Amino acid sequence: MDEERNGGLGGFLKxxxxxxxxxxxxxxxxxxxxxxxxxxxxxSMESTLNINDRVAVQKVSAFQRGDVVVFRDDLEWLGNxxxxxxxxxxxxxxxxxxxxxxxxxxLIKRVLGTAGDRVICCDVDGRITVNGYALDETGYLxxxxxxxxxxxxxxxxxxxxxxxxxxxxxxxxxASADSRCHLSEDALGVRxxxxxxxxxxxVGAAAVTVFPFERWRTFSTPGVFEGVPxxxxxxxxxxxxxxxxxxx
Numbered sequence: 001m002d003e004e005r006n007g008g009l010g011g012f013l014k015x016x017x018x019x020x021x022x023x024x025x026x027x028x029x030x031x032x033x034x035x036x037x038x039x040x041x042x043x044s045m046e047s048t049l050n051i052n053d054r055v056a057v058q059k060v061s062a063f064q065r066g067d068v069v070v071f072r073d074d075l076e077w078l079g080n081x082x083x084x085x086x087x088x089x090x091x092x093x094x095x096x097x098x099x100x101x102x103x104x105x106x107l108i109k110r111v112l113g114t115a116g117d118r119v120i121c122c123d124v125d126g127r128i129t130v131n132g133y134a135l136d137e138t139g140y141l142x143x144x145x146x147x148x149x150x151x152x153x154x155x156x157x158x159x160x161x162x163x164x165x166x167x168x169x170x171x172x173x174x175a176s177a178d179s180r181c182h183l184s185e186d187a188l189g190v191r192x193x194x195x196x197x198x199x200x201x202x203v204g205a206a207a208v209t210v211f212p213f214e215r216w217r218t219f220s221t222p223g224v225f226e227g228v229p230x231x232x233x234x235x236x237x238x239x240x241x242x243x244x245x246x247x248x
Contacts, residue, residue: 035059036203037210038070038106044170044178045108046142054211055108059204063111065130066225068206069168070108071197075187077107077177106203109178110140113167115199116231118160118240121153128152133228140222142172150174155246157183163235165196181248183241192239 040053048068049055057070113119113130120129127134135152143149150173157180161167170176185194206219 035207036070038108040108042175044172044176045110046172046175048110048140048171049108049206049209050215053209053215055206056208056210057204058207061205063202063205064221064225065111065114065117065228066221068108068110068219069166070106070203070206071166071168072201072203073105073107074201075182075185075194075197077182078105107197108206109168109170109176111166112169112179113159113161115161115163115165116233116235117167117228118158118231119167120158121156126151130225130228131231135228136224139224140171142174153180153246155180155248156243157246158242159183159195160236160240161196162193162239163237164199165193165239166199166202167196177248180246183239184245190238192241195241196239 035056035058037054037056040049040051040055043051045068055070063069112128112135117130118132123129123134125134127136129135137152138149141150141152153169153173159167159179167179169178169180179195179197181195183192183195185192187193208218209215
């Protein structure tokens with residue numbers, strides 16, 4: 001009887017181990033190739049994404065101009081990534097997809113320009129233009145409690161995005177240290193490259209806010225970007241920055 005009981009217990013434990021290992025493998029593959037959840041640690045994308053929102057990023061479809069994307073901080077915009085450091089056991093849970101990545105070395109912004117795009121702020125109506133097309137950004141720019149919406153930018157700029165790079169901005173423009181604020185920085189020995197994250201650093205486009213539940217929403221490319229024409233010429237190898245650099 002004891003042998004039967006021990007054999008039954010051993011079989012149960014074996015089956016449980018197989019199920020757990022299988023679930024971990026499936027979770028890891030899901031994270032690596034399909035979807036990854038990130039924790040938003042800053043207010044630069046409010047109110048599209050608020051502080052401590054959990055957002056799922058899809059890795060299947062390519063991102064495009066207008067999408068909200070998560071990208072690795074290869075240009076060191078954060079300055080001090082250790083402020084989001086995790087314990088080893090937390091790192092393991094993040095890798096397995098059982099815990100949202102707290103963005104220790106990632107940022108999330110909206111793509112305003114892709115390779116070859118000329119992005120300018122601003123036209124006579126205060127709007128950012130991409131390849132000469134004025135963007136109506138009222139659908140997603142941050143609006144404060146008194147109903148006042150952020151301007152597209154308080155700083156002027158005129159850039160052409162180099163090959164393999166993007167130009168990004170936060171939706172809470174007055175609280176976002178984005179591409180505008182890093183145009184004066186060099187990277188990889190290239191002048192002004194510090195304001196243009198690499199497309200290779202992009203993890204994927206935001207797909208859905210998964211937590212808190214009352215803020216559940218899906219993401220799509222804003223319709224305003226459908227009117228942006230293609231660049232008039234091939235993307236330059238290096239950034240083209242005209243005029244004074246933003247003081248932010």
